Amino acid sequence: MNGIHDLGGMDGFTLPERGPNEPSLKYDWEALVFVTNIALDSPWSLDEMRFTTESMPPDLYISTPYFGRWLWSIEKLVAKYGLATEEELRNPDGPMGAVEDFQPFTRDEIDQAIPPKFRVGDDVIVKNEHSTGHTRVPRYVRGHRGTIDRDHGVYDLPDNIAHGLDPKPQHCYAVMFRASELWGTRANPRDRIYADLWDDYLEAAP
C-alpha cells in the first residue's frame, strides 16, 4: 500500500543523535513487546505483521514510538486471530475466554531451481504498480530504470504471504539505481541506491 511507512526520500525529518551505545530496548515495556513478538508462536507471518503496522493511520504511525507500533500491531493480530479479545486486553485480571484453535505460521521449503527472469547486468524498469496490499517495492523506485546488480536467489513473494495467498517464490535481485535517476539534480551523480526487488516488481527496460 502507498502508506506512511514508505518513507524513502521524504524531507522534513530531524535526524536523532547517534549515541555510541544507547540501548535498543530503552524502556522495560519495549523489552516486553520485543520478547512477546519473538516468543509467541503466532498464526500470522512477519509479512502480515508488517502490513498491519503499515495500516496504522499515518498520524498515529508517525507519532508512535517504534515498539509502540509493534504493540499496536500485535494487539490487532491477537484479536484478529482469536488469541484474545480487546476486552480481555483491557482487563487482564478479568475473565478469560478459551483460545480458538490456530495453526502457527510456517513456511514451505522453497524450490531454488525456479528460473530467474533477469540476469546480472540487465537493465530493468520498476513497474509503476500501486497495490493497496502489502508490497516491498518502495514508491521512490517505481517507474525508474535500474540495473540488476546481484541475484539473491529465490524467495517467497511478501505481497502474497502477507495476505495468505500462494507463496509464488521467485528471484529477488539487488537493483542498482543511479541517484540522479531517482532524485534528479539534487543527487550527487556519483551515488547509487540499491533496492532488493522481486521478479514481479520488474520488467525489461527497452
Added chain:
Amino acid sequence: MAKDKVSRREFLTKTSLAASTAVAGAATGQVGAQEPEEYVQSDYSVRAKALVSVLSKKNLLDPAELDGVVEFYETRVGPHIGARLVARSWVDPEFRERLLSDANAAATELGIERRRDLVAVANTPQVHNLVVCTLCSCYPWFILGLPPTWYKDTAYRARAVIDPRGVLKEFGTELDEEMEVRVWDSTAEVRYLVIPERPQGTEGMTEEQLQGLVTRDSMIGAEKLIPRV
C-alpha cells in the same frame, strides 16, 4: 548495567502481578498527574504488561522464557560477531574475496550462525556504503545484535536514500565529493554488512586486537574507523 539487568529480570517475571497494579493505577487517575512523556511511557507499559499477562494466562507465552530471550538478544548476539568477519577480511585477502562473493559461506567458515542471507559490501578509498531499511527497520541482528534507535528512526529511514552524505555529515563523517556513496535499502530478505576500511596505524595488531576496533556503526556504514597513529 548489571543493576539494570537485575531490575529488568524482576520486571519480566513479575509481569502478571504488575499488570493488575498498573491497570488499577491508571484507573485511579494517578496517570494524569505525570509529565506527558512519563504518561505516554506508562500507557505503553500498561498495555504491554496486559498483553503478556493475557497471553501467559492462555498458555500462549511462558513468562519464564522471556528473560532468556532478552538476554540472548542483548548479549549473546552483538557486533562482536560481525567484527570477526571484518577483522578476518583485513588479515586474509583471500577470505575477503570469499566474504565479498559469498558472505553466507564465509560466515559458515567462521562458525557464525545466520538467520537470513547475508551480503557483505566493502568500503574502499573510492566507495562508501551505507545500509538502511526505508520500509521498516530490517537489520542483520544475527551478526550485529539489536539495532540502534537511530537506525529505526523515521528520519534515518527517510533521509538515508536521498541524502546519505548529509546524514553521514550529521553523524560526524564528511566524505570527499569524488567518492561514490552506495546506499543499500534492505527491502527484502537479504541483510547487508558493511566492511569498513582497516584504519591506518594498525599494522602490528593481532586479529583479536583488530576485532576490538570494529564498531557496530561502522558495520552499518554510519561511521569510518579512526586511524591509530
